[in-house]
Amino acid sequence: MAASLNVIALISGGKDSFFSILHCLANGHRLVALANLHPPEDGDEDINSFMYQTIGSSLIPLYGKALDVPLYRQEIRGSAVIHDRDYREEKDDETEDLVPLLRKVMEQHPEANAVSTGAILSTYQRTRVESVALRLGLTPLSFLWQYPFLPPYSQSSLLSDMHAVGQHSKIIKVASGGLDESFLGENVADPKTVSRMKKALGRFSENGDGALVGEGGEFETLVVDGPSLLWKRKLEIPGEGEIVRQEGGTATWKATAKLDLRKPPTFDDEFVRILKSPLETPTITRLSEKRPRPITLPTSRHFQHAETLIFSNLIGLSHPPSTYSDPSHPSIKLQLTNIFLRLIKLLESYQTMPDHITHCTLLLRDMKDFTSINALYAHFFRFTNPPSRVTIAVGDTIPAGLDVMLTAIAHPAGQRTGLHVQSQSYWAPANIGPYSQAISVPLRRGDGEGRELHIAGQIPLDPVSMTLYTKDGFNGEAVLALQHLWRIGRTQGVK
Template sequence: MKVVGLLSGGKDSCYNLVHCVQQGHELVALATLAPPGSKDELDSYMYQTVGHDAVHLVAEAMGLPLYRRIIKGTAVNQRSEYGSRTASSSTSSSTEDETEDLYHLLADVKAHHPDIQAVSVGAILSNYQRVRVEHVALRPDINLTPLTFLWQRSQSELYAEMLDAGLVSILIKVAGIGLDERDLGKTLGQMQMKLERLSSMYGAHVCGEGGEYETLTIDSPLFRKRIEVGETETVVHSDSGFGSVSYLRLKNARLVDKEDGLTATTARTPPLLDAIGRRTLRAAQAEEDASRTNAADLSNRVSSLDIKDSSLEYPSPSIRRKGRYLVMSNITGLSTSSPSPVSVEDQVANAFGTIRSLLSSALSSQPLGMQHITHINLYLRSQTQFARVNSVYRTLFGVSPPTRACVALTSLPPGCDLVINAIAFDDMPAFDRRALHVQGRSFWAPANIGPYSQSLVQAEKIWVAGQIGLTPADLSLPKEEELQTALSVQHARRILKATMNDMGGRSVEKGWVEGGICWLDDVGRVEIARRAWMCQGESDDDDDDGEEEKEGEETENWLGQTGGDGSKVRPMLFVVLPKASLPRSAAIEWQLTAHTGRIPPPIELTEDTVPSDESEDDDDDNEPGSDTTDVRITRQTATVESFEVVHTITSSSLNIVLFSSAEMT
């Protein structure tokens, strides 16, 4: 793709450009935002402005045109979300917000380079910055795919990789404990040991993601010439016993020839699978032939339950309230008043019309709407209908859309092309809701350039969207089913970890995975998936194959607390579907729920907020998070034409409600 690079002049924006080129993309322009007037530094939530007087030299060093715009706005919206959760107003924002300056900047670039397809962004950890860049880049009139190859990388590893790649950057601003004006002008190589020490002592971010310092890149594999800093002036903005804030003013920086000329573009690409991912792959690959031959013997391990299709009556749409949760099941788009065929698009609209009606009629202090939905399971007659369904679905939500899992069920009733099961949460009075909706391509996990979030947290419950084994950098699907298995579990794990990290500083204890569904398209893969899931409860000490893991890689059990029976592995339901029933014809898809580990505030329900048919026996379930004890294990097989449940382990009643595929039977 043709790429415009957002350029601050710092190490992150420059190093991400190196990865863009290495991934086969073409850099055609650079763009930057600068402070107004004669200001050197602007207290911006979004942009690095110190060193702006040398950014043009970075562009000249790469031989690329630079588009510049002055920052006119301020941080009007400082929330974790940018935009509205309501679809009709999701793109409307304050024209006085500094984020809108980025919109005008990219619009200028598009006007001069209409064939640009992507934008390079050097974000590593800041969801605040990422959310706003994605919100602007993906607006219909801009329509640029964000490329964020540094996203969620280990900062110590990333720092070392920058040095190995030949990136030379100097500190031009310091604002963290342990750093002062004496560190200004030093290179990353000179500062590495000190920054690692400050990280271990105070929790400082090695790459400066906490605002500890900012940099100017003076050499890079992409530079045809290097920057000679020349004379500088130190400006002390503030000084205290905890740390000074000071920066360099560059007076006569200039370009000089490089001794070796343009060097080869080299940046270490992280391995597709990390330590736990490789462990998962080994488990999936073990005894592969035996698992296929033993597939027919699964009935010997679980009890069997056969259900005849002729005895089934398709249930009607329903809504049930459990405390603050509302569970809507078996929602179709068919009209009982019109026997004529209904298009797929109309069925989507009709189904969500039913959901709106159910939500608005739910007993609550205020009417609920689409913005209160937290998770959706979408069942299609065929995955060939996915694009048509999504064309309507994507218009229904604003920012922070609910998580989603999508599979195909060929046994839907005649004329019915889709069924929706949804979970909503009554947040009246308001409960905090945080969504992770990463839409940029990276080495981390697949981008969701679409109408659903990777994860969503509300009332301390975490919903993780269905994950298939895509390669994050280019969204391709590997052919090897074992690799898909390992990748898809890794995606779910990384999403959960990023979700928990984003809640730092909010009294979040280490959480745990509650359970999930594993969707498969071949009964022969059940044993492969089971082994992959079972090994997630292992620690590095359990792995006796002698493989040396890379320093700093996560190898511990990520599932969190053990169950009541001491088991490290969480409950998992394995469901077998016909071929081509999963998105992209994937072999496997995982969807999980988890808990933050934090006790939510108590909810006092009044008589007008509790449905009259709720019995007093349900009082203990009226608070979110109360479904995390009393794990019960059950095993059985059920076959209903288009899918087969071959192994179940169930826990609390709310988990049963979430994984409501049983209602489809």
């Protein structure tokens, strides 16, 4: 069981941030504070921020009392400077307004060690919160990430689950041609409203683009009520019709003593079938107790095939491994440093750079060295969406005196895109290390559609707790690791 985290919840008043809090509680974490960024007091409430929902911000102070949780607020001072999907630190970007806000909360709540966000499909939002959280030493939690693509695989599952636990979220803004003002004031999770929205949004409601959950800004919501595990009182809105334009109707109080919140199952349906199918685990017969014979050191090579560069079997020794005798041979850190120095020279010879590298295979003698070299590895790949990586401990099959080898693949040309999810969720393990879940580059075939995808190595970590999955023995471990691979591939369009 993973340790309980003390969570700061980023809230906007919208449905997703509050539903994410419920999943934090359902997974054993503790809510210590609410945090919100608001538009300037003397300006328009709805500033159309790329990052933050601001409509309804005048009502945010009511949430501290409604949930009986400390609320901290700060003004938005920046603007959207970095428009890329993936984020890199930029002092004038509105994302950086989160830093002083969260620092203020952490000063008052030094026990806080995690931050929750309601990102569902928006890489733009998720990567920005992750960037700030990790810089401040907070664990990012995004329990709604890829929610419509988890069992039962429906765009409406999120709204159905909100309705099931009694979270009442009113629609306070519509921005889509398919949704008119008649939706204002409706409970977005009410089955009748969901049915109307599906018809109004037409084909967009179930095609995977997030329209039905408002991920593309089709509508905005304001949460006014929810289960008593979180809500201590209904949100009382004075002069309701005046504060929220055309707001109509009243919320129904729905309280339960116990939170009966549906959590997506660990396995997708197809992987449940694989797990339940008769699988024979091969019997391994130990032929000898002798230590494995080291392999002959592969030749380091570098070559170009079409637009792909391959730098294989790089080592950090200036002499053959056999000439070094323990314990005088270079440390693993020095070996890796030498590998990177050599790699830089090789990249320069092809007039390319480290951020063109798409994938690395790292071979270690002993996995106990992983932690000590990971910081050095991270220092080399200090850019957005670092290469995907596979790390394998090969033991004494590697020649004596040699502790680490590296093979790197680079694509100097073409648009490189990456998936680097660092938040804990139900979807797949967070990559808190210096590597992405996936990197893709265009295929050189002329149609401009196909892409070559490099995926990181996967182990059977439970995505929610980030601990090893121990149920169902070896078969469970193998199937879960395979599912991680498939879920990553599916987000990248693999079919």
